Amino acid sequence: MVHYDYKKLLEADDKFRRWYENNRRSSPSAADGRLRRIGLICRTFNLTPKQIAEKDVDEGADFIMDVVATFEKQGAKSDYIKNYVEALKNWFSFNKKEITQKIRLPRDNAVKVTKVSEEQSPVPEEVKKVLDVADQKQKVEIALIAFSGLRPESLGNHTGNDGLKLSDFPELKIDEQKKIVEVTKIPMMIKVRQNLSKAGHQYFSFLNAQGCDYLKQYLEFRLRDGEELNANSPVVTSLKTRNFKHITTTKISDSIRKAIRKAGFDWRPYAFRVYFASRLMSAESDGFLLRDWRVFMMGHKGDIEHVYTLNKKLPQETIEKMRQSYEKAAEKHLSTVIQTSMTTDKVLATFNYQFLKLGGYSDQEIEKFGDLSTLTPEQLKELLQDKSKQGLGLRENSQKIVSMAELRSHIIQGWEYVRDLPPDEAIIKLPSM
Numbered sequence: 001m002v003h004y005d006y007k008k009l010l011e012a013d014d015k016f017r018r019w020y021e022n023n024r025r026s027s028p029s030a031a032d033g034r035l036r037r038i039g040l041i042c043r044t045f046n047l048t049p050k051q052i053a054e055k056d057v058d059e060g061a062d063f064i065m066d067v068v069a070t071f072e073k074q075g076a077k078s079d080y081i082k083n084y085v086e087a088l089k090n091w092f093s094f095n096k097k098e099i100t101q102k103i104r105l106p107r108d109n110a111v112k113v114t115k116v117s118e119e120q121s122p123v124p125e126e127v128k129k130v131l132d133v134a135d136q137k138q139k140v141e142i143a144l145i146a147f148s149g150l151r152p153e154s155l156g157n158h159t160g161n162d163g164l165k166l167s168d169f170p171e172l173k174i175d176e177q178k179k180i181v182e183v184t185k186i187p188m189m190i191k192v193r194q195n196l197s198k199a200g201h202q203y204f205s206f207l208n209a210q211g212c213d214y215l216k217q218y219l220e221f222r223l224r225d226g227e228e229l230n231a232n233s234p235v236v237t238s239l240k241t242r243n244f245k246h247i248t249t250t251k252i253s254d255s256i257r258k259a260i261r262k263a264g265f266d267w268r269p270y271a272f273r274v275y276f277a278s279r280l281m282s283a284e285s286d287g288f289l290l291r292d293w294r295v296f297m298m299g300h301k302g303d304i305e306h307v308y309t310l311n312k313k314l315p316q317e318t319i320e321k322m323r324q325s326y327e328k329a330a331e332k333h334l335s336t337v338i339q340t341s342m343t344t345d346k347v348l349a350t351f352n353y354q355f356l357k358l359g360g361y362s363d364q365e366i367e368k369f370g371d372l373s374t375l376t377p378e379q380l381k382e383l384l385q386d387k388s389k390q391g392l393g394l395r396e397n398s399q400k401i402v403s404m405a406e407l408r409s410h411i412i413q414g415w416e417y418v419r420d421l422p423p424d425e426a427i428i429k430l431p432s433m
Helices: 004-012 014-027 026-047 050-051 057-073 078-094 124-133 138-145 208-223 249-262 271-285 292-298 303-311 316-334 344-358 365-366 377-391 405-415
Strands: 172-175 180-183 188-192 203-207 397-401 417-419 425-429
Touching: 004 026, 004 138, 014 026, 014 078, 014 208, 014 271, 026 050, 026 078, 050 292, 057 078, 057 180, 124 138, 138 208, 138 249, 180 208, 203 208, 203 271, 203 292, 203 316, 249 397, 271 292, 271 316, 292 303, 292 316, 303 365, 316 344, 344 365, 344 377, 397 405, 405 425
Parallel strands: none
Antiparallel strands: 172 180, 188 203, 397 425, 417 425
16 A cells, blocks of 8 residues: 555656556556655655656766665665665656666675575475465465466455456366366466566466365355356455455465464465475476476466467467476476376276286387377287287287197197198197187
8 A cells, every 4th residue: 555645746746647657557566666765765855756857867876876875874775775776767767867877785794694585495295284274265375376386466466456367267167056166177277367477478377186176175165155256256365355356465475474374384475486486497307397388387488488479379289288297297296195086097097007017018118109098999909919929929920830749839828720731830820819
């Protein structure tokens, strides 16, 4: 919330108001921060924003250095002063006065140790502890950050007038009558709209099976509680106020922080995005995921983002490869629970694998067959026949010639007699399958 004194500055100067609104379109939180800093400078130096803007480039550079010196004498740290320098340069730039002179900031005597600099990525066991004590809403908030890599402001923006909607989950279906939520594909795609992306471009990520379970339970609870869900419904909303509207980034962060503290940790909520990044880096080193895909799913700009933006979408084949890679990475590196349920395809693949192993195939040979769930009974039969031929020293032919002395032992092994081959040989064949 902007302080009353700062609002008075906006009301008194139309150009200053336009500067603030222009900044706000990019980032409301950054705009409010710059407004507060210019307001404090105005009070400290008894100036108005207009009087600051009227300074020429040289005067502007001198003024910024005076601001630095004043805050330095007050004992302010370098990072704190840097934000005021940036705000002033931004205001001068808006007035077509670019301050290019190098502004030196004070060097702090001691090495600055902050919570952020000391923060390490949580491990799955720690994330599990937080999820175990979190309520349904907190589980969803944490999952979308820790398992999908979203920023808290994508869940609900700075002002609370927008955030992720159910329409941003194209593979989610709501049955209002039965009060049931269905996820048609797992991992499920999440589309992050341009206005919810910090980098200002649309992208997508995925949510693993564990996160889908949390989301399904949370939405079904809201359905049973009387909320009418539709495409524009917020994915995260307050269960206490029951106004069913988006909530602010600050409230989402506060909610997550409560679960973190309850579990006995003192991390920032953003630590869950650090978890996503570091765990997927491990998955990348294990060969589960391409670096460009990891960068894209975190909302950063890169080669995949360029292709996605240029063509408005990626080929479906590429999307499905990304989904499969994410699923493997999430199963080993992100999930904090062991998934006990198996899909039909996984059951078929497991059965066919065991069947081929019993037939004499090695793991290296089986790997060449690709997706085992797609093998038909006829294909399995042919594969077993081929392996049987190899074991008997045959290639394409199912018959062979043996001496009469060897005939008896072959018949005992299961070969079928065809006919004599004078003077002392016989033709035998593989038994019918």
